Amino acid sequence: MALFMLLLLALMLPILGYTIYQRLRFTLPPGPRPLPIVGNLYDITPVRFRCFADWAKTYGPIISVWLGSTLNVVVMNTELAKEVLKEKDQQLADRHRNRVTERFSRGGMDLIWADYGPHYVKVRKVCTVELFSPKRLESLRPIREDEVTSMVESIFKECSKSANVGKSILVKEFLSPVAFNNITRLAFGKRFVNAEGLTDEQGLEFKAIVSNGIKIGGSLALGDHIPWLQWMFPLEEDTINKHNERRDRLTKSIMEEHNLARKMTGGAKQHFVDALHSLQKEYDLSDDTIIGLLWDMITAGTDTTVISVEWAMAELIRNPRVQQKAQEEIDRVIGTDRVMTETDFSKLHYLQCVTKEALRLHPPTPLMLPHKANANVKIGGYDIPKGSNIHVNVWAVARDPAVWKEPLQFRPERFLEEDVDMKGHDFRLLPFGAGRRICPGAQLAINLVTSMLGHLLHHFSWAPPEGVKPEDIDLAENPGLVTYMKTPVKAVPTPRLAPHLYKRIVA
Template sequence: MPLPIPILIPISIVIIFLIYTLYKSLRFKLPPGPRRLPVVGNLYDVAPLKFRCFADWANKYGPIFSVYYGSQLNVVVCKPELAKEVLKDNDQLLADRYRSRPAEKISKDGTDFIWADYGPHYVKVRKLCTVELFSPKRLEALRPVREDEVTDMIQALFDASTSPEGAGKSLVLREFLSTVSFNNITRLILGKRYMDLKGSLNEEGQEFKGIAMDRIKISMNISLAEYVPWLRWFFKVDNVGPAKYLDRREVFTRKIMEERNVALMNENKQHFVDALLSLQKQYDLSEDTVVGLLWDMIAAGMDTTAVIAEWTMAELLRHPRVIQKAQEELDRVIGSDRVMSEADFINLPYLQALTKEALRLHPSTPLMLPHRASTNVKVGGYDIPKDTIVHVNVWAIGRDPDVWKNPLEFRPERFLEEDIDVKGNDFRVLPFGAGRRICPGAQLGINMVTSMLGHLLHHFNWSPAPGVKPEEIDITERPGAVSFMLNPLHCVATPRLPAHLYKSQSTA
């Protein structure tokens, strides 16, 4: 008597799974990893904080291991030498991007920059970013914009900490950091400010933020069918959400571009949108690529500087001696009769080391964005079959006890004792990635975070919220591609400079 269909289907699935597993194990020498289940693979074994989960698995299975999202093979590396193999030695073969179906939709099949596969299009857009958009000349030209936003943050903090209802009380620091980060990215890229000193958005700003949040929601809307192709018959991808997002984004961006085209006739402000419009024909960029690139930069920069600055301030509150040492340097170099500028960085080595130490311990994207193998390749003596997704756990590498002495200690001095590059040339610390996929805005990010921290430390003394001891400050991460603090940092700011140095000089 033949088996009923409801019983036959799962038996067939298991048999196919076992045959495929045997085939792969015979053909390829894959990295070891946790035992997987049919259909779902290791999906239900992966903890929400993936980078911590993968660091634990590296201790159990080795510094390179396999993990299956459904039937999709992922390989994770957690050592500097293996990161070098992925990001330098085999860089070109592992420089493609894995795109989920939502990412495929919102990137218009990888016609942007972040989600583009490695090839002529990516090389062209990357050259534009490196040579034109993030060149030292352009970053210097836009320095007044960044300094405006930071001094606005200082005024907002001063007003909040000296008001009758705020004096001596704790502040939610993230609110101020997010405002400066938000306004900085919109002014640098679009030439516009949407948020006031109190964090209130104007009408256009609300639309802008709504579009940005829609992108995040769509990107996170991933079903099991992403990793089990035959389930796509049952889990159809949402075409309506991405289509509405793209339409909304298109209308908003077109309006900005038309405004900037008019502005370019009357002024010489070279914000990123201006540069893209003036270079579009020279680089033969499609309209989709111009719009996609603008929103890639917005997505990459809107939260990351605020995230890193908040983590750093949390570590500083847990280590008062570091605050004291940084303030002594600032007082010696800057004094108490002027405010700091980015031009002072060269004379503030401890402040720079402090930023680097924060990037080591708390990279904003602890697993980087995933790479994809364009062909079969070997890493660490193991086979990485074509289309495998490869992750570099930069969070684990930055805390590796075989690489760093007392790796969990927040000690900026380590970056003064040794010249350690954080922009992709030293594989022990990779907050911006390395190789062909390194973040082209690394220097901009470093400058912004260093400026925020320098001003915060120069203008204010800091202490934990009343009743909280330094060691009690919660440094738990929130799950997600970007590593926010799970609970916003509450702290008390006390002005330490003459009152006139807290007044914003904004030119916006």
Template sequence: MALPLLILSIFTIFVAYKLFQRLRFKLPPGPRPLPVVGNLYDLKPVLVRCFTEWSQLYGPIFSVYLGSHLNVVVNSTALAKEVLKDNDQQLANRNRTRQIAKFSKNGMDLIWSDYGPHYVKVRKLCTLELFSMKRLEGLKPIREDEVTAMVESIFKDCIEPENKGKALVLREYLGMMAFLHITRLTFGKRFMDSNGVIDEQGQELKGILNNGIKLGTKKSFAEFLPWFRFLFKAENEALAEHDARADKFTKKIMKEHTLARQKTGNTKNHFVDALLTLQKEYDLGEDTVIGLLWDMISAGMDTTTITVEWAMAEMVRNPRVQQKLQEELDHVVGRDRLMTEADIPKLPYLQCVTKECFRMHPPTPLMLPHKANTNVKIGGYDIPKGATVSVNVWAIARDPAVWKDPLEFRPERFQEEDVDMKGTDYRLLPFGSGRRICPGAQLAIYLVSSMLGHMLHHFTWTPPAGVKPEDMDMMEQPGTVTYMKAPLQAVPTPRLPAELFKRVAVGNV
């Protein structure tokens, strides 16, 4: 009898609370929630497409309940401005699920911390120290090293006799490049030798990352139904084990760097040395240092791979754009030397292609969730304290009231009108805006532009044999970040002299 009574009590409390909310607040419209589970039953796997469809049914702002938690989704530039500028401070907190709370040391990092003194301090550290223009310039050799290493790897594989004319799975190359680049920036180590073999520490790191992805993509009802978390003991233990494994790895790296500095007195440009050197000045606890290091890994790895894979898919689907970009590269760079980051300001069409990709395929299409720290009004509706607000930048990018021919991949639109993508123009928000804008936006722009430029300068890309460009699968994979559901396969044809496909290696920076 106890269990039915418990369920009945929960049901009664839920109904009473929802009735109270509806009487007290004017909430945005939305699909009718069921008791306890809310709208979980009605969600489609690719949330951003589901929410975009609902915006056409319920309007540019609507409510959706994940379990008993209220989420408000905004789908227009005007409402995005209300969230990210007009009510920025009131909506600057984060909604941390049980899993995220574990990974972020309960918000002691930057990405998942609530807005307050801790966030302001850590944000200042990232802006003035980790992502300063001086440091980004100092780390440029690592970026160019890893981009050219990727190009060399693609070249070696595509000229193998058995691979002639065959398609390569680009995600394998992009993912390895992103892994090596961000781990060098973060931990100051290239976990791969000259023969392409990943060392023991690198294997352990890859194991931690793969396990994190596995845990992250395995959505648990315990996240949305907190009353039943006691039923998910195995998942709780898996989270604790993963957290301990990541901590052990990170502390070992930190100890190595501390000992190295004590011996030589030298510091490097990478993030672990910077954080350990600045730890006392900024009063950073060990959890914050570890949390920040993993922020860099999580924010810098998937997003780079995702963005460039989508961009290359668009290049394969749009040979006109690919040819036009190659003509610009040949005119500015020529075919007798490598492109460098110094060339990017002189390559306006490359910059437009990068912007168009971020417009159509933002790596976090719902942005990261904002949480109301007080009652606030958006679009004339009440957003109660504690509710989550998501900005659907994917829908904004496909809004015909904002963009002409929004479903067409047309970089020329950014030659016709200069649109900023660092948070001041609410039509294009790949990095967010306001207090929670991504501090690593410039690094991401440098890296994506460089990777695209090299891939198109070195190779011409075509679909696999028998596949028409218009038949390519352009569906997203479910998740907070949107990989292509079907990994991109494309055929590379070298277009530069063979001696230009060698890696430009640098040592520790």
């Protein structure tokens, strides 16, 4: 036992000495006092972005948070966000990968987890110029409108049953299939769920892989924060390898289906898997990169869409005035004898403001994914050593009373009074990030969220369940990288249009 303690002490002393040296050498941002070894791990409350915003009241808008022996710097106002994402963007454009994401991404061979460098620049160009170009997004519009009208049809069938009239539905149950089917059809050209809601064999495997990946990714051990303790928390290498093999096997089988279809028809469709295959030689893309990109789109584009629409619906039900005003605009522009399409968005100014206000108050990734410093740099006058992680608390930035009037109020009119960009040019509003690591699918996400909200408001009026006041709807968040509602919203939908307008428009 004594020998073990001596060995442990021998391991700890160099690490502690280096940590103390770092803190003396650099002028780090202030923050709560870290404990030896674990740092601030046991100080952080589950909803991290709220915890960091509370600490900012004591320590200021830039704070140091030690997760084990790793320095994490969190910034929480517009000026500092601009410094991180624009002025010092290149020095802070790397990506922190823990042991799980290192293996899932094959060492950063995708886009999301890649460090900034030639590979990242190349893959990002593929995304912005090829995959998410305006031309391709327009060509895939029928798929989005198909899935959104399918959602409307499902809700109408549910609330029109005699036993369900006046009863509430769990809104998320009808949002999730839209996001799932939309992203799988865009990425793979496949709708795994049929019109009756039954999932085929490939779809069941697909969902199982996604669920298993989330489970593995969420099982972080103390060794992921304290590298020299990793020997005590070994990774389940076999589990991760089997997961990767399973994911690759499904993806390659779908890719092979597309290859055979191309040979038979002599042409390629607009789906991402076809696009990436046709671009593979031109951009020198490995199979690992293609598979990584496809799964990046799936993981980034499924939960975030559902989260954004559910929060928006919660706010619209809590604020009947806003709901009515949005419906009045839709009725004026669209009328009641046809359904909305994405080409109508340019005339629906207030609806766009509703989308923007929902993303301001409830960004789906409130801390963004962490950036990593690839050089020593100064932010806000403080030193940020190379290797530190940097988080922008976009939730706190978008609620800063110094730049927002009545920041806690859901008031879409603010964006009629002043047009605020939300695609990385105005650092007050950053739901998709900014700079070199801005989400390349931002416009696709905005289109889908706006379409879902527009159809939900055009086709139905929404009220809280019987006995629940609008102001009593719970707006607490679940802990996690993305911010699902702690209490999923329930609401009573009442149809507003003629029955024939509730049919799915099949692409």
